[in-house]
Amino acid sequence: MTTLLDSIYQGLIHTTALEMVAVFAGIASVWYSRKENILVYPVGLLNTTIYIYLSMKGHLLGEASVNLYYTIMSIYGWYLWTRTDPNKHTIILQITKSSTREWLYQILFFIGFYLTIFYSLTYLKTNFAPEAIPWADALASASAYTGMWLMAKKKVESWIWWIITNIASIPLYFIKGYAFTSVQFIVLLILAIAGLQSWNNKAKNNKSTI
Numbered sequence: 001m002t003t004l005l006d007s008i009y010q011g012l013i014h015t016t017a018l019e020m021v022a023v024f025a026g027i028a029s030v031w032y033s034r035k036e037n038i039l040v041y042p043v044g045l046l047n048t049t050i051y052i053y054l055s056m057k058g059h060l061l062g063e064a065s066v067n068l069y070y071t072i073m074s075i076y077g078w079y080l081w082t083r084t085d086p087n088k089h090t091i092i093l094q095i096t097k098s099s100t101r102e103w104l105y106q107i108l109f110f111i112g113f114y115l116t117i118f119y120s121l122t123y124l125k126t127n128f129a130p131e132a133i134p135w136a137d138a139l140a141s142a143s144a145y146t147g148m149w150l151m152a153k154k155k156v157e158s159w160i161w162w163i164i165t166n167i168a169s170i171p172l173y174f175i176k177g178y179a180f181t182s183v184q185f186i187v188l189l190i191l192a193i194a195g196l197q198s199w200n201n202k203a204k205n206n207k208s209t210i
Contacts, residue, residue: 022050023184030162030188033151034195036095036202041078045071058176059131061124063169065117066141070148077152095154095202106146106157114142133172140168156203159196166192 029044048070055064083092098106118138125132147161166189174182 018050019054019178019180022047022054023180025050026184027187027191030191030195034191034198036154036199038078038081041074041081044074048074054178054181058173058178060137060172060176061121061132063137063141063172066144069145073148073152077148080152081154093154094206095156095199096206097156097200097203098150102155103157106150106161109149110142110146110161113145114138117141131176133175136168136172140165140172143168154199156196156199159192159199162192163189163196 025043025047029040029047032038032040032043048067051067052064052071055061055067080093081091084090085092115138118134121132121134121137125134143161143164147158147165150158150161166185169185170182170189173179173185
């Protein structure tokens with residue numbers, strides 16, 4: 001236990017300013033998403049662009065691809081979240097729950113990305129990046145891909161996938177030496193659980209007003 005705490009402490013004191021900025025931007029972004037605030041996207045873009053660099057540096061190739069995907073989906077989500085009804089002058093996209101068919105699509109989406117990332121990283125581990133951890137990186141990455149896609153569409157279930165991402169990312173980044181980022185994912189896990197509850201309540205209210 002003492003060794004673990006010492007490792008965490010050493011990791012925190014060696015955290016770079018760039019990683020700190022990314023961490024605080026990431027936490028703020030999730031906070032805004034829980035509140036259904038459009039600032040989730042511009043603040044999130046700051047986080048993702050920095051982590052593309054950090055992930056590549058730490059040989060977290062799957063996570064680097066995730067953050068590139070985050071960047072693209074943030075622009076897409078920003079567009080969807082700001083669309084308004086020209087007649088009612090209200091936001092078109094509302095928080096809703098997934099249907100059974102949508103759940104099936106999510107699972108297939110996740111499996112497809114997991115297998116693609118896993119086998120790609122297994123190849124890269126053998127030939128170019130021996131420090132890669134294919135199964136863990138693929139799990140964190142594929143669940144994040146799914147969560148971000150659903151977040152853009154304001155689906156409650158996006159938070160379930162974020163919870164999976166955060167749980168997988170906590171040890172993954174710690175092992176790679178990004179202790180402060182690992183702590184970030186603990187905070188994000190707590191926020192994701194709160195976000196799930198908050199969006200679930202909003203979805204019920206939206207359904208009752210239809």
